[in-house]
Amino acid sequence: MTRKVIVLLVALAGVSGSVAQNNRGTQHRDAAQSLQDLEHTWVEALVKADTRKLDDILGNTFVDTDEEGNRTDRRGVLGALESGDLKMASIILSGMRVRTYGDSAVVTGAALQTGTFRGQSLVPRIVFTDTFVLENGNWRAVASHRSAVHSQ
Numbered sequence: 001m002t003r004k005v006i007v008l009l010v011a012l013a014g015v016s017g018s019v020a021q022n023n024r025g026t027q028h029r030d031a032a033q034s035l036q037d038l039e040h041t042w043v044e045a046l047v048k049a050d051t052r053k054l055d056d057i058l059g060n061t062f063v064d065t066d067e068e069g070n071r072t073d074r075r076g077v078l079g080a081l082e083s084g085d086l087k088m089a090s091i092i093l094s095g096m097r098v099r100t101y102g103d104s105a106v107v108t109g110a111a112l113q114t115g116t117f118r119g120q121s122l123v124p125r126i127v128f129t130d131t132f133v134l135e136n137g138n139w140r141a142v143a144s145h146r147s148a149v150h151s152q
Helices: 002-048 051-057 075-082
Strands: 058-065 071-073 085-102 105-117 125-135 138-148
Touching: 002 051, 002 105, 002 125, 002 138, 051 058, 051 075, 051 138, 058 075, 058 105, 071 075, 075 085
Parallel strands: 058 138
Antiparallel strands: 058 071, 085 105, 105 125, 125 138
16 A cells, blocks of 8 residues: 555656646746747837836836947936937847746847937847846846847
8 A cells, every 4th residue: 555655646746747847838938928028019119219118118227238338227228218319210129039047037139220329320230138037027127238240
């Protein structure tokens, strides 16, 4: 009798482990899709200069590092849009890849962009790395870094 109980417990532990792994896989796919959708919402808000939407996306401690190595915080990004210093005409995302780490995630990808900052044209091709944290059930961007792509 004891041997049957042990075999049953080992079998149940294996099933439980498979279910837990499957749940983690599903959670990662769900988070990955949510974050890719959020990236699209983010660029749409930039193009529309929708600072209310961006205020929801950017975390309070957000830091942005641009193609020239300049850093600004959340207020700086929102202020540049409000003042008209930053004008985005279009942003097309591609090649996004999401990696989740519990309540944080990193999204990498590329983009084609048109627009100006203080009257100067933006670099047309970039690669980016965005870092997110899960706060009260919502993903918030806490860091963004872009690099210019100069070669074809």
